[in-house]
Amino acid sequence: MVYISNLESFVEAGQQLFISSPGKTRYLVKYRHVDAKLVLKVTDDKVCLKYKTDRQDDLKRIDRLNAFFMRLMCAETVTSETAQAIEALIQEEDMMQVAPKAAAASVAHSGGKKKKK
């Protein structure tokens, strides 16, 4: 089992793996309250990527990862372009939560991108 020590590296590798085999890849979260451990796994049954943590700080990034995976899984086609569009969308939403006024201005400016058909 390959444990990746850096969360960002795990996220990037996991996203790439999903884009390369969208039909087979699954994303898993394992939580043990008793041991205060959280394990993330992305695998297509050939390649297995894992990340483990006991830190609360990672939850925010993991929440974004959840959003990314869920949206990409529902998308009509899974490509790098779709993934990038989703990442941009998530970043916009993050900004909306942190600084609503500034983010609203930038969203209005970009015109709200939608997925390609």
Add this chain to the structure above:
Amino acid sequence: RASPSLPAAALLSATVGMGRLSNDAFLAGLDKHFSNVRKAGSLFITFKRYVPTPGKFGVPKSDTAEPMCLVRAKLGSKAISTLVHEKDVTRFQGSLGTTMKGNMDGLKQVEKKKKERKAKP
């Protein structure tokens, strides 16, 4: 439990309680899982892309033919799952995030302490 002689559609609708739930029912069940995991065990939440294909008897397995996100939550032998459609993702993911962040409070809160404070010149 439904008998094997029933047609596929009836079998699907007969699965209540544990198993395939609506999005809201799933989130409620997940909350229960989170309160139970505090005592013991591991909670597994799995996400997978689900592209509906026609069932064996030609009965469609879901309303639309659009890809959906299959979300499963398993604690011990109790497994629940739900299908999330693209239009529901934002709402579902928001609720899921709230549930996860609220319940995963067993994790450590690391405070960054500067051991050596450099004196300002």
